[in-house]
Amino acid sequence: MGNVLVVVEANPDGSLRKATLNALGAAGAIVKRTGGQIHAVVVAVDARPLAQAVAPYAVSVVYTASGPSFEHGLAEGVTPAVVAAVRAAKADFVVGAATAFGRDVLPRVAGKLQAAMASEVLSIEGTGSDFTFTKPLWAGAVIGTVKLSSPIVVLSVRPTEFQAPAAGSAGEIRELQLEAPAPMRTRFLDFKQVLSTRPSLTEARVVVSGGRGTKGDFQPIEALADALGAAIGASRAVCDAGWQPNDLQVGQTGKVVAPQLYIAVGISGAIQHVAGMKGSKTIVAINKDPDAPIFTVADYGLVGDLFTLIPELTAAIEASK
């Protein structure tokens, strides 16, 4: 046994969300020990296209549940279908990415299954089929190793910590037989997308983030991000002040990012911000305060006024293209 069910997530445009592949990577780490199979479940208005998109990624069976009550991925509607897939897949593990969707739906699924759950899982450890999981505690100040003892366990995993599997031969797609859905008590009213031509924050190769030091003027940061093809992030102070949308907040309570290059501009480096970006491969800090804590995590630090240095850096990068 030891089957894993991965909950598949779509982007707003209906395409497969990359973080799902990372969750499949985590599932791979589990079945390597249990010898079980990886199953997946797609719950959507029309689940078939997404099922076809995910089928090649080391998945034995993709269960589909299609219907109007699944629109917008509301937890109340999605949960019964995921639980039906858990039964169909005879899964002992339910895994999803720790995205807003995953953080909303997975604990509700766990509630239905009376299952213990570990959130924001960083790694899968232990010997043989005796599993333990590591996860951040106290905003990442320490890493805890936990053991879950319920018959079925649920995990939300940090996408940045798990490698996506390679595509191979496509698994089987099987439609779930569901009971008639109960009337929904949750109504979708609106979605205001934060439109951006830039890459998405959690998936970008380069992220340029601004903090309080910008005094709300993100123009230099935008120019630098454009020159680097980077996503834009922000510190909590910036989002709290309403200078940038909340969606851009990098930190323990915002987005956790791990790009190849992270440039922190005018960010002091509060622990909760650092927790959201310290997985980055290379960190650059630009700050006028030479004692700012951000310099203790940066590979390269530059002390000075961002309003002079950032345009200079932008120009240097443009010039070298």
Added chain:
Amino acid sequence: MDFALAPEELALRDAASKFAREIIRPKAAAFDASGAFPEAILRQAWELGLTNLTIPDSVGGNGIGHLAQAIIAEEISWGCSGIGSSMTAIDLGLLPIVLHGTQEQKERLLKPFLKSFRLACFGLTEPGAGSDAAGIKSSAVREGDFYILNGQKQWITNGGVSELASVFATTDAAKGRSGIICLAIEGNPPGLTRGHHEDKMGQRASNTTTLTFENVRVPVANRIGAEGEGFMVAMNTLDNSRPLTAMFAVGIARAAMEHAIAYAKERMQFDKPIATFQAIQFLLADMATDIEAARLLCLKAAWQLSRNERSTQTSSHAKRFAADMAMRVTTDAVQVFGGNGYSKDYPVEKLMRDAKLVQIYEGTSQIQRLVIARELLRP
């Protein structure tokens, strides 16, 4: 003997500490630099019930005990003693009424302070009467239902902004202290002139002015206590407020020590944090001992007040020891910071300037010693 605080005392401390940390401290340096009056902060403090602590529950006050008042005073002054002085000066102005007012006076004069944000001040000191408080020259001459008040008061905290002033004057200078009365002056009566805001060395956010009275008519109904009781009213007021003033010193010193500890851990010399050097460690250790000792003296004085015990000697111990202690601790904190400590870019020089005032106001350290000696040498 129980050193544990009650749950609500801890909760009050936490509330005051949060206000000091999140509201007062971030603005303290700016108000110190400009000397501007921190009205918005005082208003917010009033909304949260952090002022008017001495108004009794019998007139709708919050029933905050003496110990809790002292604990709150430490937290507020840790944030900024200048802003804190403006807060406690309200209570100092109201205390004569709290302690010696009739029920009618309490209802009429204190209640408005609970209903809306307003400030009070305490007018005892004069240009020619500081430590010699009984030597005041301001005169009050009775004319029917009024006293005609003439004279000048100096170093009056909240003097420029108060809506109620407790003012001390003499009906007969020849009678000395037994000629003194206490009058509550409401609003801006004709003949009252408020001087300009003094450009002080420290506690610069508190508003400090002179008050000049020229034939100001004060209703007899606003006399607090009987004729001749004014000096006693003033001394009882100061006995009540002295533990709080002493706690101001504790708050200032604690802030200085915390800055010094943080700096000593960070500042590298000879490739080591200076906190690893015994010379620095001894400075920090002495700070901690002195602060603890001063705090306990203050709490004992407050505890005596809460039991209606005579606390004159203890509160003078507390005021004298705490004020001198804060001066020493803040001076040493500047020393730990070295050259940086002498710069306004770092927070400790402000604390040193602030501490100096606690050795002077509400009874200088020398006057406290006189009080202590008098108690010791009582026949």
Added chain:
Amino acid sequence: MALKILVTAKRVEDSESKIRVNAQGTGIVTEGLRYKLNPFDEIAIEEALRLVAKHGGEVVAVSVGSKDVHEQLRQALAMGASRAIWVNQVGPLDQLAIARCLAKIAEKEKPDLAILGKQSIDGDQGQVGPYLAEMLDWPQATFASKEDSLESQAEKSKTPALQLSTDGKEITVVREVDGGLQTIACTLPAVVTTELRLNLPRYASLPGIMKAKSKTIEEFTPATLGVDATPAITLLKVAAPPERKAGIKVPDVAALVDKLRNEAKVI
């Protein structure tokens, strides 16, 4: 249409305290730690108080833990909650057990809404809200936020961000989701969990603290609620996160570009 709102008041380590691994690696050093009300719960309490100020009703605060949690319940009461419920439980607890206790209390209290922090800042699990919603079979709106910034006029005037329909049967919630803001409506009773940007919680006032002294704290235990609190999660060990060591400071932009290109090879 008066609302009855259940809120949580979890006791957590103050994030300004230094969280360090203990010598045995079994937990954190608790000596010298300060504790406070979970900041997400504080936001939940604030929102509940604003809703009740607008629509009438009462806020009931719940906490699960040792007697120490009275401090957090008292804070909720000082902020304005009407009464408090304490589930007395010493020893480790997991989210499942906490949610089961809350579900039993909800069955007794029959609130219109349960508002919880989206997570607590110690375990960072973020599970109790959805667990509770599923156990009660209520709809859920996680990550409640708002479009207005925290410096807006609406925030200054303490307007609730959650909108109750005129018939009082539905609550509209703006949710912070990936890529934007989603607005949904849930039929009451419902569970809402709060994001950081929902509101700025009020300070407990001194009169509030003094009044809280006389408000009641009702006591239960998991056993009296009929809940098996045996944890299904065991914390085996804790470790410090891998340290990122400080790098170097570069003198100017040219040096930075050179390092990024030739040493880090990221541009």
